[in-house]
Amino acid sequence: EIVLTQSPGTLSLSPGERATLSCRASQSVSSSSLVWYQHKAGQAPRLLIYGASSRATGIPDRFSGSGSGTDFTLTISRLEPEDFAVYYCQQYGSSPPWTFGQGTKVEIK
Amino acid sequence: EVQLVESGGGLVQPGGSLRLSCGASGFTFRSYGMNWVRQAPGKGLEWISFISSSSSTIYYADSVKGRFTISRDNAKNSLYLQMNSLRAEDTAVYYCARARDSDYWGQGTLVTVSS
Numbered sequence: 407e408i409v410l411t412q413s414p415g416t417l418s419l420s421p422g423e424r425a426t427l428s429c430r431a432s433q434s435v436s437s438s439s440l441v442w443y444q445h446k447a448g449q450a451p452r453l454l455i456y457g458a459s460s461r462a463t464g465i466p467d468r469f470s471g472s473g474s475g476t477d478f479t480l481t482i483s484r485l486e487p488e489d490f491a492v493y494y495c496q497q498y499g500s501s502p503p504w505t506f507g508q509g510t511k512v513e514i515k
Numbered sequence: 516e517v518q519l520v521e522s523g524g525g526l527v528q529p530g531g532s533l534r535l536s537c538g539a540s541g542f543t544f545r546s547y548g549m550n551w552v553r554q555a556p557g558k559g560l561e562w563i564s565f566i567s568s569s570s571s572t573i574y575y576a577d578s579v580k581g582r583f584t585i586s587r588d589n590a591k592n593s594l595y596l597q598m599n600s601l602r603a604e605d606t607a608v609y610y611c612a613r614a615r616d617s618d619y620w621g622q623g624t625l626v627t628v629s630s
Contacts (some may be wrong), residue, residue, distance in 0.1 A: 414540045450620035502574040
């Protein structure tokens with residue numbers, strides 16, 4: 407099983423600041439099978455990034471993804487009030503289980 | 516507009532069974548694989564099962580293998596999760612999501628396993 411470890415657990419930032427979230431895999435993950443989601447309490451999760459670096463439909467360009475192999479990053483260039491949420495990375499490679507990271511909470515400082 | 520609507524959640528006793536449904540609209544359901552993902556109270560997201568568009572490929576997480584069964588009816592645009600031998604640790608909000616990369620999600624249905 408591929409374990410995804412996200413860091414930090416919580417990120418305390420102010421609107422307008424840059425957020426950098428890390429997702430590290432216990433073994434190499436195909437970039438085509440690495441995604442990022444945003445999740446707000448009481449709402450459905452929302453796909454932000456697929457294929458490690460491609461923005462999903464309707465996602466603002468302040469969200470960007472990068473990385474390969476075992477290290478992946480989600481960057482929010484300038485935090486908007488609506489961006490404060492929990493963010494998850496997930497891999498869905500050829501061999502299940504398809505695992506999620508434990509999440510990074512981005513909170514208002 | 517893509518819509519996924521889960522139903523069938525509720526309170527069930529340990530050892531009991533429940534069948535969740537997910538109704539799909541706004542896209543060609545028979546062309547997409549589907550996932551079930553859950554979130555226990557205060558915890559993160561957990562992938563639990565995938566079914567391909569034709570039902571030819573099915574995967575389960577170890578935590579539910581042998582107890583849960585995923586299925587679909589393409590004629591009814593519906594996805595199902597039969598949950599047997601339920602345990603307290605199965606208490607969660609259950610989401611259905613479209614495709615391997617889960618590009619669209621439903622709002623979820625709450626399953627509570629308690630005596």
